[in-house]
Amino acid sequence: MVFIPRREKIYRETLPCEGMGKEIFGLLKQINDTFEEEGLPFNIMVKGGTSRGFVGERARLPAKKCAIATDLDLVLIHMLTLEKELKGKNIFRAAEIMQKALNGTLSNEDIETIRYKPGEVSGIPNTVRGVLLSRDMTVNETVITFKNGRLVLYYTDECLRDIRCGNGLLSTNNSTVVRPHVGRLTILPYGAARLIRFAVEDKAKFIYLPERDIEILWNEAHGKEPLGVYGLMLCHRYQDFSELQEKLMRILVSTGLTKEKSFIGYREKLKKEFFIKNGYEFQLRQRTFEEILHSRKNRMETQKIGRTFRKDDRDNCCHPETTEDRIENGPDMGYSVLHCKDCGFLRIKNKAGRELGMEALPSNRNLMDANIKALPDMGFFNIGKILGS
Ligand SMILES: [Zn+2]
Helix, strand or coil: CCCCCCCCCEEEEEECCCCHHHHHHHHHHHHHHHHHHCCCCEEEEEECHHHHHHHHHHCCCCHHHHCCCCCCEEEEEECCCHHHHHHHCHHHHHHHHHHHHCCCCCCHHHCEEEECCCCEECCEEHHHHHHHCCCCEHHHCEEEEEECCEEEEEEEHHHHHHHHHCEECECCCCCCCEEEECCEEEECHHHHHHHHHHHHCCCCCEEECCHHHHHHHHHHHCCCCCCHHHHHHHHHHCCCCHHHHHHHHHHHHHHCCCCCCCHHHHHHHHHHHHHHHHCCCCCCCCCCHHHHHHHHHHHHHHHHHHHHHHHHHHHHCCCCCEEEEECCCHHHCCCEEEEECCCCCEEEECCCCCEECHHHCHHHHHHHHCCHHHCCCCCEEEHHHHHCC
């Protein structure tokens, strides 16, 4: 999903196979060698904490911030469609090999699967570009690939900037974390939960959660807790850690994401709301890799159909029923949002009446630039201040 076109400035460098690189090299080589021995057409990439650690070094952060994660987050790259991979079964063997190499620290849910995209542009393979520009947060826009016996680190400009500054910002083109709402990118419950998790776990010093977005979350929750099931997942994650529970509640209350004061109270309220909505108790169950792949395949098919419909609509639509909303306050004052009811097409009109893309809206631009000073609508939360540390 592309809401706002990106500059797509991507850095690439070969990592030396010593120090931090040595252990990763060994693990990736072991997995890759087994793939080759068994004739399995797969490749792997490292994402998440380990990759962020290397970018932290580039950002010249003190060593403790660059600490390498003990377990690797891996992306499995496959050549065929997920449908064909599911029939062929090779992909299950690949997952087994990865899990064995990592001594069971890699759960089924942790294995992301991505289809290989041929070709490259300016030295950046299209598969890498696709992964980097579809992350949930800017600080996650980094991967390490293993090819021809070399480790290569890739990261975007935004990733480097936000790791350097400690910014927790959602990526602007991931439809699980943000969506356009009257022209402005607004945070979804899952996106808010991601930011909270980064703050609780000390992975972000600042998070961007504008008041207006929180208001929208409350309105759309219709009197229930705005984070819903994602709040339950946070509670589950910290169920055995009382210190993190306290941090979670302080951050949730300070950002306005709940009015509950205690962890237990919050968790019980969410559980009750979940039961009323679904008719059964909330339970986190380990899904099999096959179940995960099936749900991924279904989700991708639904998205694809949605995209084709919208594109057809847009191409054939002359936008007869366009509404124009003038924004009366905040950083976007004086701008208008044009919205076609028939096809969902969105355009922005600036003060001079010129029609532009969504990136023209000052609040969207500020979000993209992480321009803290230009965001006077109190979107940035200083986590250190909230926690009094
Ligand atoms: Zn239209």
